[in-house]
Amino acid sequence: MATLRGSRLYSLLHMTTTIRQLPADDPAQVAAFEALIAAGESIEPKDWMPARYRSQLTRMMSQHAHSEVVGMLPEGNWITRAPSLRRKQSLIAKVQDEAGHGLYIYCGTETLGVDRFDLFNQLLDGTAKYSSIFNYPTLSWADMGVIGWLVDGAAIVNQTVLAKTSYGPYARAMVRICKEENFHKRQGYEICTVLANGTPAQRAMLQDAVDRFWWPSLMMFGPSDTNSLNSGELLRWKVKRKTNDELRQRFVNLTIPQAQALGITVPDPDLRFDPETKNWVFGEIDWSEFQQVISGNGPCNRERLEARRKAHDDGQWVREAASAHAAKRARKTEAA
Amino acid sequence: MASAHDADDVGIAAGEAKAGDRPVAGPSRGPRLGAPLVEYLLRLGDDRLILGHRLSEWCGHGPILEEDIALSNFALDLIGQAASILRLAGEVEGAGRDEDALAYFRDGVQYRNCLLVEQPRGDFGDTIVRQFLFDAYSVLLWEALLGAPHAGLAAIAAKAIKEDRYHLRHSSEWVVRLGDGTEESHVRVQGSLDRLWRYTGELFEADAIDQGVAGEGIVVDHRALKARWDQLVDEVLDRATLVRPADGPTQRGGRVGRHTEHLGHLLATMQSVARAHPGARW
Numbered sequence: 001m002a003t004l005r006g007s008r009l010y011s012l013l014h015m016t017t018t019i020r021q022l023p024a025d026d027p028a029q030v031a032a033f034e035a036l037i038a039a040g041e042s043i044e045p046k047d048w049m050p051a052r053y054r055s056q057l058t059r060m061m062s063q064h065a066h067s068e069v070v071g072m073l074p075e076g077n078w079i080t081r082a083p084s085l086r087r088k089q090s091l092i093a094k095v096q097d098e099a100g101h102g103l104y105i106y107c108g109t110e111t112l113g114v115d116r117f118d119l120f121n122q123l124l125d126g127t128a129k130y131s132s133i134f135n136y137p138t139l140s141w142a143d144m145g146v147i148g149w150l151v152d153g154a155a156i157v158n159q160t161v162l163a164k165t166s167y168g169p170y171a172r173a174m175v176r177i178c179k180e181e182n183f184h185k186r187q188g189y190e191i192c193t194v195l196a197n198g199t200p201a202q203r204a205m206l207q208d209a210v211d212r213f214w215w216p217s218l219m220m221f222g223p224s225d226t227n228s229l230n231s232g233e234l235l236r237w238k239v240k241r242k243t244n245d246e247l248r249q250r251f252v253n254l255t256i257p258q259a260q261a262l263g264i265t266v267p268d269p270d271l272r273f274d275p276e277t278k279n280w281v282f283g284e285i286d287w288s289e290f291q292q293v294i295s296g297n298g299p300c301n302r303e304r305l306e307a308r309r310k311a312h313d314d315g316q317w318v319r320e321a322a323s324a325h326a327a328k329r330a331r332k333t334e335a336a
Numbered sequence: 337m338a339s340a341h342d343a344d345d346v347g348i349a350a351g352e353a354k355a356g357d358r359p360v361a362g363p364s365r366g367p368r369l370g371a372p373l374v375e376y377l378l379r380l381g382d383d384r385l386i387l388g389h390r391l392s393e394w395c396g397h398g399p400i401l402e403e404d405i406a407l408s409n410f411a412l413d414l415i416g417q418a419a420s421i422l423r424l425a426g427e428v429e430g431a432g433r434d435e436d437a438l439a440y441f442r443d444g445v446q447y448r449n450c451l452l453v454e455q456p457r458g459d460f461g462d463t464i465v466r467q468f469l470f471d472a473y474s475v476l477l478w479e480a481l482l483g484a485p486h487a488g489l490a491a492i493a494a495k496a497i498k499e500d501r502y503h504l505r506h507s508s509e510w511v512v513r514l515g516d517g518t519e520e521s522h523v524r525v526q527g528s529l530d531r532l533w534r535y536t537g538e539l540f541e542a543d544a545i546d547q548g549v550a551g552e553g554i555v556v557d558h559r560a561l562k563a564r565w566d567q568l569v570d571e572v573l574d575r576a577t578l579v580r581p582a583d584g585p586t587q588r589g590g591r592v593g594r595h596t597e598h599l600g601h602l603l604a605t606m607q608s609v610a611r612a613h614p615g616a617r618w
Binding site: 069072073076079080081082083084085086087088089092093095096099100102103106141191194198199201202307310311312314315316317318319320321322324325328 | 385389392393395396397398399400401402403404405408409411412415416418419422435436439440459460461512513514516517518520521524605606608609610613615616617618
């Protein structure tokens with residue numbers, strides 16, 4: 001822990017306490033950097049970048065990677081109970097894709113000069129954030145459909161825009177990941193379609209899952225623009241290309257017709273179509289719930305981190321054995 | 337505990353039922369099995385379904401992210417193989433059961449997997465040792481079945497052998513790493529090997545079902561298979577600095593539905609959603 005706290009990374013990830021401690025950037029270099037961004041050029045690992053740009057990307061990319069890895073748990077919860085062999089296979093494949101995305105983005109963060117094992121420690125000691133949606137429990141098989149449809153759907157709306165982010169390695173990772181997420185979303189929606197056309201119990205299961213996941217899905221886009229601390233700078237540097245509220249609205253507009261096609265409702269009595277703006281206007285998000293979940297008091301925050309820690313602790317002897325064996329082999333090769 | 341007293345407990349007076357009313361002597365002491373080829377395919381399919389299920393329990397809980405991915409991959413391969421084999425078993429049986437009916441609506445005593453694959457996943461060492469012992473057997477078995485005169489089975493063997501050869505390479509490497517890693521890993525994995533060894537004998541036993549399918553041209557020389565397995569396993573254990581356990585009494589019974597208690601719990605989980613909604617489509 002001492003070495004971790006002493007690392008450069010630790011400070012990078014603790015934006016709120018360390019922003020002021022970052023060294024001031026050379027104004028000429030900043031101007032050249034911003035000109036590149038304005039011209040629509042992508043920023044590559046070896047390019048000069050402001051310390052704030054590097055730290056913001058490290059924060060965003062590591063949070064994204066953590067979300068993929070923690071996100072394996074709520075869906076992994078139903079792998080052993082999937083009701084057909086085909087569904088079992090596609091759910092395993094989906095969770096496996098999430099592990100792959102996590103690995104891919106962790107590797108992407110290394111282009112910013114950080115070590116993925118250090119980032120992983122941040123997740124385990126509870127100081128790093130991940131998407132709050134994964135702190136909700138999965139209570140029925142229908143959740144596997146609804147998570148694919150709503151949660152992956154929301155992620156796609158976010159990530160499609162991130163695929164045009166100014167940092168090259170992240171943008172390229174997003175292009176690839178979006179393709180797989182689209183597949184997951186279709187798969188999830190297909191599960192929902194089958195349930196919607198199934199027995200009364202299956203339809204009820206679907207409606208219940210939507211009732212539980214609707215608002216948390218809207219919260220996935222983060223705080224509203226008026227309360228989003230990081231947004232201004234991120235938009236200027238084209239790390240983000242749209243605001244949280246713009247993306248949230250886009251998601252609702254895309255999703256409501258899909259809910260109508262399924263013949264289910266969303267739990268919002270204030271929802272209405274505005275013919276002038278052509279937007280589906282939705283009710284007020286319960287921001288106190290959002291704050292509770294991101295500050296560690298959601299229904300499964302503890303369980304998710306404990307599961308990650310347990311996997312890590314249980315795997316300690318395995319990782320030590322692998323290193324020890326690799327060292328033995330290296331010594332043998334040297335001696336030969 | 338007189339027997340007359342026991343009979344009174346269930347409301348039947350001793351001697352009340354007359355001999356000859358209903359036969360009480362069963363046909364044999366052995367289990368009642370179906371047609372040989374159906375039974376044979378169920379054995380192949382159930383081994384892979386149950387092992388795949390055990391591997392899938394690791395998803396999200398592996399020691400490193402790369403192993404989450406690898407174990408999920410093996411689970412996918414094995415469940416995919418199981419689905420093909422069970423579909424074929426259902427077709428051969430001709431009773432209108434597909435792979436899902438066979439997977440989700442048979443009870444434990446109707447399952448035909450070996451005892452090795454149903455043991456709990458344990459720690460990573462248990463999982464890897466079990467995988468290695470099974471992979472080595474599976475690769476050799478598929479080699480023998482490649483030339484089977486049953487076109488469906490031969491096609492499954494041709495696909496599965498490629499997958500299983502990769503599994504074997506991966507599990508062998510891990511056995512060596514863990515055996516020849518740290519003192520702790522060596523002790524742990526030797527313990528896994530010692531505990532699981534008694535379930536390996538069952539893999540190589542031949543019975544009436546094997547004789548039955550031999551009549552259809554599906555012939556596996558179990559002795560030759562065991563000799564090659566011994567050689568393969570010894571070679572890896574040697575590299576891993578592990579001691580091959582002595583061949584003690586074998587635990588058997590899975591092939592005829594006499595399982596360990598672990599299978600019932602696995603199936604209770606696996607079948608819970610499907611059985612709560614009989615007739616539903618998913």
